[in-house]
Amino acid sequence: MYKNVISRRIIQCFLLVLFLNVLNTNGSDATDEDEEYIDLGVRLTDENRDQLIADLIAQEKHVISAGHIPGVDMYHFQVRKKRNRRSKRQVNQLIHELKEDERIASVTIGERLERQKRDFVSDDKLIDLYKKYKLREHETRLRQRYHFVESTEFKLSFDDNLYRKQWYLENEGQFKSPTDFDINVTPVWLAGYSGKGISICIVDDGLDHPHPDLADHYRPDLSYDLNDLDDPKHDPIPSSYDGENSHGTQCAGTATAKANNEVCGVGVAYNGDIAGIRVLDGPISTLLEARAIALFVENTDIKSASWGPPDDGTKMEAPHSLANTALEYGVTHGRQGKGTLYVWAAGNGGNKGDDCGADGYASHYNVISISSINHLGETPYFVEKCPSTLAVVYTGGQHETFSNEERFPVGVIASDVDGKCTTTFSGTSSAAPMAAGAFALVLEANPELTYRDVMHIVTETARIPSLLEADDWLINGAGYHVSDKFGFGVLDVAQMVVLAQNWTNVPPRYECYQEYTGGSRKIVIGGKLEVPIKVVECEPITRVEHIVANISFDFPRRGDLKITIISPSGTTSEVLSCRPNDISSAGIQYFPFMTSHSWNENPIGEWTLRIETCDPNAQYSDTGELQHFGLRIFGSYSPKTSSNVDENKRYARRAFVPTNREIEEIYNREFAARKSSNLMQKRDHQNLMKQKRAEAQATTKAPDDKKSPLSAVQKVIASVKTVIKYIREAIPTIRTIYDKIRDFLFSKKEPK
Numbered sequence: 001m002y003k004n005v006i007s008r009r010i011i012q013c014f015l016l017v018l019f020l021n022v023l024n025t026n027g028s029d030a031t032d033e034d035e036e037y038i039d040l041g042v043r044l045t046d047e048n049r050d051q052l053i054a055d056l057i058a059q060e061k062h063v064i065s066a067g068h069i070p071g072v073d074m075y076h077f078q079v080r081k082k083r084n085r086r087s088k089r090q091v092n093q094l095i096h097e098l099k100e101d102e103r104i105a106s107v108t109i110g111e112r113l114e115r116q117k118r119d120f121v122s123d124d125k126l127i128d129l130y131k132k133y134k135l136r137e138h139e140t141r142l143r144q145r146y147h148f149v150e151s152t153e154f155k156l157s158f159d160d161n162l163y164r165k166q167w168y169l170e171n172e173g174q175f176k177s178p179t180d181f182d183i184n185v186t187p188v189w190l191a192g193y194s195g196k197g198i199s200i201c202i203v204d205d206g207l208d209h210p211h212p213d214l215a216d217h218y219r220p221d222l223s224y225d226l227n228d229l230d231d232p233k234h235d236p237i238p239s240s241y242d243g244e245n246s247h248g249t250q251c252a253g254t255a256t257a258k259a260n261n262e263v264c265g266v267g268v269a270y271n272g273d274i275a276g277i278r279v280l281d282g283p284i285s286t287l288l289e290a291r292a293i294a295l296f297v298e299n300t301d302i303k304s305a306s307w308g309p310p311d312d313g314t315k316m317e318a319p320h321s322l323a324n325t326a327l328e329y330g331v332t333h334g335r336q337g338k339g340t341l342y343v344w345a346a347g348n349g350g351n352k353g354d355d356c357g358a359d360g361y362a363s364h365y366n367v368i369s370i371s372s373i374n375h376l377g378e379t380p381y382f383v384e385k386c387p388s389t390l391a392v393v394y395t396g397g398q399h400e401t402f403s404n405e406e407r408f409p410v411g412v413i414a415s416d417v418d419g420k421c422t423t424t425f426s427g428t429s430s431a432a433p434m435a436a437g438a439f440a441l442v443l444e445a446n447p448e449l450t451y452r453d454v455m456h457i458v459t460e461t462a463r464i465p466s467l468l469e470a471d472d473w474l475i476n477g478a479g480y481h482v483s484d485k486f487g488f489g490v491l492d493v494a495q496m497v498v499l500a501q502n503w504t505n506v507p508p509r510y511e512c513y514q515e516y517t518g519g520s521r522k523i524v525i526g527g528k529l530e531v532p533i534k535v536v537e538c539e540p541i542t543r544v545e546h547i548v549a550n551i552s553f554d555f556p557r558r559g560d561l562k563i564t565i566i567s568p569s570g571t572t573s574e575v576l577s578c579r580p581n582d583i584s585s586a587g588i589q590y591f592p593f594m595t596s597h598s599w600n601e602n603p604i605g606e607w608t609l610r611i612e613t614c615d616p617n618a619q620y621s622d623t624g625e626l627q628h629f630g631l632r633i634f635g636s637y638s639p640k641t642s643s644n645v646d647e648n649k650r651y652a653r654r655a656f657v658p659t660n661r662e663i664e665e666i667y668n669r670e671f672a673a674r675k676s677s678n679l680m681q682k683r684d685h686q687n688l689m690k691q692k693r694a695e696a697q698a699t700t701k702a703p704d705d706k707k708s709p710l711s712a713v714q715k716v717i718a719s720v721k722t723v724i725k726y727i728r729e730a731i732p733t734i735r736t737i738y739d740k741i742r743d744f745l746f747s748k749k750e751p752k
């Protein structure tokens with residue numbers, strides 16, 4: 001009885017504490033804007049610029065000193081609000097004190113950002129559809145419907161158990177798609193390239209680097225954990241082994257998964273180095289993002305990003321000034337001045353009416369924006385169209401969202417967390433690291449290439465992927481085929497490597513700028529506004545690379561605007577298409593719209609900005625007004641005949657829309673050139689099986705003389721040996737396993 005009263009009292013107390021706690025948390029949330037921490041970027045005065053001084057200041061002010069942010073040259077402080085029980089007023093006081101400190105030049109407060117992985121498109125109907133596939137299309141059915149080709153038909157004899165499903169690397173028709181609908185990487189591998197010595201950093205939600213497909217070439221020195229700044233090892237391993245944190249690992253496997261280890265599949269650059277920066281597993285700020293972009297660029301060849309502002313079709317967001325500075329730092333200081341390659345996933349919001357032109361990260365002139373194409377040469381439903389996409393790779397994905405339910409969703413094979421594999425990695429998330437792997441092979445073939453050389457090599461070699469959807473192409477004023485869906489076309493790794501081997505570095509990049517000064521220009525609903533800008537000189541640029549139109553436009557419904565840039569040669573680039581979901585009334589605020597479709601054109605002449613409204617019957621009372629239009633032209637001076645470029649390929653002076661027949665001719669010519677990989681200069685050919693045996697020998701265990709085996713066990717061992725010997729003779733491929741077992745058993749057999 002007495003006991004009961006006590007325990008009841010205890011429970012009551014406990015509940016009261018719990019209740020108060022709940023109240024308390026709610027209360028502090030309301031005042032602290034639900035932020036657990038604040039990132040601060042502290043720039044020290046010239047004479048104090050030293051990590052030790054930053055540490056000292058942080059210690060004085062009881063904040064975390066979290067290291068240096070390269071590129072923007074700031075020291076990273078983190079203020080833990082909840083843990084230190086700091087009120088908003090106390091935080092403001094702290095920031096004020098820091099700003100007043102004479103050792104500090106300036107303090108930047110990190111702003112919270114919303115970032116999404118370009119993973120699966122979350123659409124309820126789609127999820128249902130895929131569930132149906134899972135139920136219906138399992139193993140047996142799959143094998144009945146999709147005939148898997150005999151092993152002898154494959155050029156590569158990797159033993160990775162999923163290699164033969166990697167149609168995008170070696171398409172032998174295994175998914176009933178046309179053979180050769182792949183990125184043409186096998187000739188490059190056969191010539192001895194595999195990404196050796198080239199580093200790829202996956203900026204994402206972590207990297208499960210002990211995975212057998214990743215462990216051998218993991219680079220801890222190029223990796224970091226920005227989500228847990230307290231981790232003394234800065235280890236980017238995911239916080240949990242679940243779908244929430246598998247994205248970075250899947251990207252890594254796509255790029256560099258080890259070959260011939262019997263595990264999962266093969267990465268495009270299967271001997272490439274892999275690093276990870278963990279930044280997406282938690283709230284992200286402008287400072288964290290900039291740091292992720294700029295970290296370790298000096299020694300990082302390629303950074304791959306498969307994320308960005310949400311793809312829901314309502315956002316219009318360009319890199320903030322810190323991210324811009326970080327990207328600029330990466331391409332100027334990265335790779336010892338040759339520029340780190342930033343490979344960015346173009347976006348997965350196509351079925352949400354999104355447009356990659358409204359994403360200033362994917363459409364940045366310093367990044368290589370990569371989109372997707374499926375195994376039949378069609379545009380998957382999630383693809384966003386815009387003229388900043390440089391190229392596509394094969395990743396699979398349905399063409400129509402719901403129309404053809406019988407079609408199997410063919411995806412990408414990649415490593416997955418916890419040592420697993422995935423066969424359904426999809427979206428442009430898988431496209432970026434696949435391209436990153438391809439560029440690693442290109443850099444291995446010619447390490448002297450700058451990031452711009454690689455962009456040029458892409459524009460020279462990307463092929464028209466198929467004759468479907470041929471209506472999207474335009475031949476620009478310099479003779480290149482360009483498309484809002486495919487960029488310059490699909491990457492052809494063999495042709496990139498052939499061209500890379502004899503490539504002469506392109507001359508330095510310049511920029512010229514022209515601003516519209518013709519006064520206010522208005523648009524009415526259903527109307528069209530054309531604003532010309534004359535470029536009379538753009539010294540010394542003779543060949544355009546990227547064009548960035550910096551536009552401010554007041555309008556009551558942002559998604560109802562369509563913006564087109566027309567070059568002097570007549571290339572039309574739709575830099576923003578109608579986006580029905582974007583109902584923002586904020587208008588467009590100095591947004592950098594980018595097109596690469598005027599590549600290698602001459603910049604001199606009249607450029608036109610065309611703005612149209614999408615819905616002619618819209619019921620706005622208001623009209624729109626152009627506030628600002630500036631044209632940034634990037635490019636270089638090159639003499640008329642470039643040694644890199646086949647002049648026969650150039651036949652246009654004016655841009656034109658090619659006929660289906662012309663597209664077919666180009667397609668056939670380029671397809672024939674696929675075979676030009678025999679021009680490739682070979683590397684020391686690595687015999688993969690030999691390499692593998694050497695590795696197996698190296699990992700052989702030293703004899704363990706502690707245990708004395710029983711004679712019965714010895715008999716079993718002997719009979720197992722005989723069986724294995726038999727199998728060994730029958731199937732040579734399991735020799736390595738046998739070797740391992742034999743070595744292991746022999747070591748046990750040694751008498752004391």
Ligand SMILES: *[C@@H]1O[C@H](CO)[C@@H](O)[C@H](O)[C@H]1NC(C)=O
Pocket residue numbers: 498501502679680
């Ligand atoms: C590249 O240059 C070398 C040496 O100048 C030459 O032998 C080779 O044929 C060239 N290869 C190609 C593909 O042009």
Ligand SMILES: *[C@@H]1O[C@H](CO)[C@@H](O)[C@H](O)[C@H]1NC(C)=O
Pocket residue numbers: 550551590591592630
């Ligand atoms: C756009 O133009 C404005 C005004 O000239 C300038 O402040 C801004 O930095 C420009 N933005 C870009 C991305 O070029």
Ligand SMILES: [Ca+2]
Pocket residue numbers: 225228231234235236237
């Ligand atoms: Ca960690």
Ligand SMILES: [Ca+2]
Pocket residue numbers: 160213257258259260261262263264265266
């Ligand atoms: Ca493997």
Ligand SMILES: [Ca+2]
Pocket residue numbers: 309310311312346347348349354355356359384
């Ligand atoms: Ca998008």
